Amino acid sequence: MEKKQKIYVAGHRGMVGSAVCRCLAERGFDTVITRTRDQLDLTSQAAVKAFFEEEQPEVVIFAAARVGGIHANNTYAAEFMYENMMMEMNAIRSAYDSGVGRFLFLGSSCIYPREAPQPMPESCLLTSPLEKTNEAYALAKISGLKYCSYLRRQYNVLYHSAMPTNLYGPGDNYHPENSHVLPALIRRFHEARESGASSVTIWGTGTPRREFLHVDDLAEGLLYLLELKDPPDWVNIGYGEDISIRELAGTVAEVIGFEGDILLDTSKPDGTPRKLMDNSLINSLGWKPRIGLREGIASAYEDFKASSRRGGLRS
Secondary structure (H helix, E strand, C coil), X not given: CCCCCCEEEECCCCHHHHHHHHHHHHCCCCCEECCCCCCCCCCCHHHHHHHHHHHCCCEEEECCCCCCCHHHHHHCHHHHHHHHHHHHHHHHHHHHHCCCCEEEEECCHHHCCCCCCCCECHHHCCCCCCCHHHHHHHHHHHHHHXXXXXXXXXXXXXXXXXXXXXXXXXXXXXXXXXXXXXHXXXXXXXXXXXXXXXXXXXXXXXXXXXXXEEHHHHHHHXXXXXXXCCCCCEEEECCCCCEEHHHHHHHHHHHHCCCCEEEEECCCCCCCCEECECCHHHHHCCCCCCCCHHHHHHHHHHHHHHHHHCCCCEC
């Protein structure tokens, strides 16, 4: 990418979008276009069309989404599917109609089947049923990915997608029920330590295994993809190793300094048994992450405390 290109980052206030904006600023890109939700309703076809016609961005990084953990996905499935489908379809189509030359769409590791081979290669997409607890979100993301690939094949535009694994880092959502597992654990163990609680209870059996990537690594990976002249239609971006939820809880407790017991509520759902990305494709293209998990959790915890002190915690 050239530093003078107009780049629209959708979802710039979210964890991913803000990391992308930080990364662009560090690299000297000074023509980044952003809009808050109040300024641009991405679910409105008319509003999105007018925005693209007016701003004429040359590159789009689409990080806008309605996201959440197992509880949120399972409880608000209709909203998750509708809002994500509307936002992405409006943006992709309006970008194409207005002549945007490059569009990078962000999906999620949850697009792959519940019983996908481990680690999960890009080729396993749509080969068997999805995990029911986040099926609505996954279907929306699969639609965005496929629409980009169809436009690329049919009209020769460089529209492609990246599938991040589970993310964490600055700007995360720390809601105790509606957030993803790692930020939820950070908040839970912090509050337990502050209150002097003797134990913390985590959902499920603790046996599911998950992969976690620091959001700053993801931002670097996305910009790396945008430098490639012929990127894959979609590519996994992950850390390359996974950890059980019970082990993760233990690591978070150690980083935070909580010394009580960790209990399991086996009445709560586990979700997919294992989700590890096959990162061989992105690695073969020359990119690998640089932030280790313990180091990343420690930096995320510092960000959590700083955000809490200044009253800017997403909760």
